[in-house]
Amino acid sequence: MTENRGGTGRGAVLGAATAATGLVAGVWLAYVCSVMPALGRSDDETFVEVMRNINDVIQNPVFFTPFFGALVLTGIAAWQQRRTRARGWVLAALALYVAVFVVTSAVSVPLNDALAAAGDIAVARADFETPWVAWNLVRLVLTVLGFGCLLRATALRER
Numbered sequence: 001m002t003e004n005r006g007g008t009g010r011g012a013v014l015g016a017a018t019a020a021t022g023l024v025a026g027v028w029l030a031y032v033c034s035v036m037p038a039l040g041r042s043d044d045e046t047f048v049e050v051m052r053n054i055n056d057v058i059q060n061p062v063f064f065t066p067f068f069g070a071l072v073l074t075g076i077a078a079w080q081q082r083r084t085r086a087r088g089w090v091l092a093a094l095a096l097y098v099a100v101f102v103v104t105s106a107v108s109v110p111l112n113d114a115l116a117a118a119g120d121i122a123v124a125r126a127d128f129e130t131p132w133v134a135w136n137l138v139r140l141v142l143t144v145l146g147f148g149c150l151l152r153a154t155a156l157r158e159r
Contacts, residue, residue: 010080011157014090017073018150021097023066025147028140036133044125048115051128055112067104071097074150086153093153096146100139107135 035054039047074097078090111132118124 010077011154013073013080014077014086014150014154014157017070017077017090017093018147018154020066020070020073021093021143021147021150024070024100025140025143027063027067028136028143031136032133032140036129036136040129044121047125047129048118048121051112052116055116070146071101074146077150077153081153081157084157086156089149089153089156093146093149096142096149100142100146103135103139103142108132108139111135 039050042050074090074094078087078094081087081090111128115124115128118127
């Protein structure tokens with residue numbers, strides 16, 4: 001039974017991966033349902049100033065711990081669950097979170113960097129807002145799907 005469930009202590013890693021992934025999904029959701037719609041009502045100067053400030057302050061251990069932790073912990077959980085019924089679900093979650101990481105690194109961060117360096121506020125907003133909002137929605141969907149996969153893996157592990 002222990003081997004079928006992934007072994008002693010392995011559930012803790014899967015649980016931590018699930019929690020971290022859920023926290024990251026919550027960050028993306030906050031942007032989708034409140035931050036970006038509120039900023040969308042702002043003038044260009046306010047929009048750019050606030051987004052620059054957010055992009056500065058989000059780089060902290062409180063955000064980085066679940067953001068990077070979800071990737072690392074899901075990878076460890078995938079290894080630990082490799083011989084269990086949960087394996088496929090954890091691997092799916094890992095693939096989805098790798099996609100989140102790629103979108104963040106390849107799209108969101110470069111958009112943030114361009115916004116930080118931009119001189120013309122109106123052009124900066126025009127170049128930033130629509131693609132950033134769309135790609136953040138992609139990150140939300142991918143992260144929520146990964147979270148769901150981890151929940152399913154946890155349920156299978158508990159049987």
